[in-house]
Amino acid sequence: MSSSLNPKTTHYEFLGPPGAFAISVGVPFITYALYFGCSEASGGCPPALSLDALYQRALLALSDPAWWKGLWDTEATIAYFGWYAFCVVAWAILPGDTVEGTTLRTGGKIKYKINAFSTFLLALGATTGIVVRNGPEAFTFIYNKWVGLLTASLLMSVVQAVYVYAASFRPGKLLALGGNSGNFIYDWYIGRELNPSIGSFDIKSFNELRPGLILWVLINISMVCEQAVRRGGFAQVTDSMWLVVAFQTWYVADGLYNEPALFTTMDITSDGFGFMLSVGDLLFVPFVYSLQARYLAFHPIVLGPLRVAGVLFVNFLGYYIFRTANAEKNDFRNGQNPKNLKFITTARGSKLLISGWWGSSRHPNYLGDLIMGLAWCLPTGFDTPITYFYVVYFAVLLIHRQRRDDEACQKKYGKDWETYTKLVPNRIIPYIY
Structure with missing residues (x-):
């Protein structure tokens, strides 16, 4: 296929090859670590050991061929x-x-x-x-x-x-x-x-x-x-x-x-x-x-009835934001605008919403996702922070996606994107980020 369709990549993400290598090793490492650091077999969540004892135990395991064999x-x-x-x-x-x-x-x-x-x-x-x-x-x-x-x-x-x-x-x-x-x-x-x-x-x-x-x-x-x-x-x-x-x-x-x-x-x-x-x-x-x-x-x-009700509220709030925001966007893309949402038209002819959920932030669906993620962690209580790994990781992931999307839109729409970001300054969480 011609080079015009497959141009050479000149811009790296994830800090380039070193970052790609680090993530390629880091993702499996984190996945195993979340098991060995939070499981009944390893003594709890986290294991009931001091940091030094935990470090020594990890070194001992990694130097033992039987431990590596046990992964299979x-x-x-x-x-x-x-x-x-x-x-x-x-x-x-x-x-x-x-x-x-x-x-x-x-x-x-x-x-x-x-x-x-x-x-x-x-x-x-x-x-x-x-x-x-x-x-x-x-x-x-x-x-x-x-x-x-x-x-x-x-x-x-x-x-x-x-x-x-x-x-x-x-x-x-x-x-x-x-x-x-x-x-x-x-x-x-x-x-x-x-x-x-x-x-x-x-x-x-x-x-x-x-x-x-x-x-x-x-x-x-x-x-x-x-x-x-x-x-x-x-x-x-x-x-x-x-x-x-x-x-x-x-x-x-x-x-x-x-x-x-x-x-x-x-x-x-x-x-x-x-x-x-x-x-x-x-x-x-x-x-x-x-x-x-x-x-x-x-x-x-x-949990009991009261805490169950609280967790349900958090989850349904997140789902409501996620689903209604996506519904607004899908309707608009399909040529429908039942809520009479405001929008701007770019020089390319594209239309960008500036009211409704999409006027409150550029990615309100991400906000709903994050609130739901928190609701999934709340039933585990507060005995350990490890079970809240998901919502922290997900926040980092969504912020990274938002930045990638904004960068792509900046290249695509140029000055129109600058106008849009002034009208919708919040990225994900209104008045915070």
């Missing part, structure tokens, strides 16, 4: 790859509409098969059947095989990143504008090819919604089963556990049901698919986002 579990690896195969087969055989993505630089559009929600329902149905037939003990496998499953998902992430990087050098590939620097480490991490695929199987969109996102819910169900076994049945599962599982299941179901909305996101339209997205989708999402449920499995907390 053949049975767990087979189970994980079987799960991934299940998702691929479900994509292939379940019926679904076909939706076109945004127009590519080539002028063409990718056609996507929409059946992520059907795959989710099939997985839930199979899981429910296993639990009803055999009892909660039958689905504690994930809790007991945690480290092995984590390692298997990391292996899958690395394999996919290597494959798509190598495949991106085949003739005719459309590369991501940010992933064609020529530096192996950076391009492998950020993603060299924009839309890697095998036939009609689009690798990036598949990984974004199916294996990791649905597994997150299945992990949470396993944590419910683990707590039920320990406490004497599902009737004894704590209100805090049910809240976490209900909130996160609803969030996943909502995303899968609204699958077409994915195809206008930055991940799909502009980012390549490399280790950044593969490890994020397959490892980080299911094994880090489920931290609250895993913690409650071995550290049950009973």
Whole structure:
């Protein structure tokens, strides 16, 4: 493909190759650390050790070949790859509409098969059947095989990143504008090819919604089963556990049901698919986002009616902001404006909202996301800050995305963007940021 369609990348993100290398190592390290630093097997959350004793214990473990060997579990690896195969087969055989993505630089559009929600329902149905037939003990496998499953998902992430990087050098590939620097480490991490695929199987969109996102819910169900076994049945599962599982299941179901909305996101339209997205989708999402449920499995907390009501309010407030803000934007993009929202028209002909939720901040949907993230952490109480890792990490992630989006819009709209930012000065949180 011509150099005009695949220009050389001249601007680095994430501090360039050193940052890409650090994140590539750091993400798996953090995922393992959150388990070994917050688990029953390691003595609690955090382990009941002084910092010096914890440091010495970590050094001892890292220097012990048996510890490294313990990260691998053949049975767990087979189970994980079987799960991934299940998702691929479900994509292939379940019926679904076909939706076109945004127009590519080539002028063409990718056609996507929409059946992520059907795959989710099939997985839930199979899981429910296993639990009803055999009892909660039958689905504690994930809790007991945690480290092995984590390692298997990391292996899958690395394999996919290597494959798509190598495949991106085949003739005719459309590369991501940010992933064609020529530096192996950076391009492998950020993603060299924009839309890697095998036939009609689009690798990036598949990984974004199916294996990791649905597994997150299945992990949470396993944590419910683990707590039920320990406490004497599902009737004894704590209100805090049910809240976490209900909130996160609803969030996943909502995303899968609204699958077409994915195809206008930055991940799909502009980012390549490399280790950044593969490890994020397959490892980080299911094994880090489920931290609250895993913690409650071995550290049950009973909230009581008042605290349950407070957590519900926080979550529904976040969901209301998230959903109504997105509804305003989607209506406006589709040529509808039922609320008579104000907007400015740029020199390019694009229209930018300056009232409603999108007048209160440039990314009100991010605000809703953050409030929901806080609600997911609140049921774990305040005995440890580790269970609040998600909302802190998510805030950093969303701020980074906001800055990337603002930078792209500045280049796209020029002086019109400067006018817009004066009319809508708040980035995410009104009057604060």
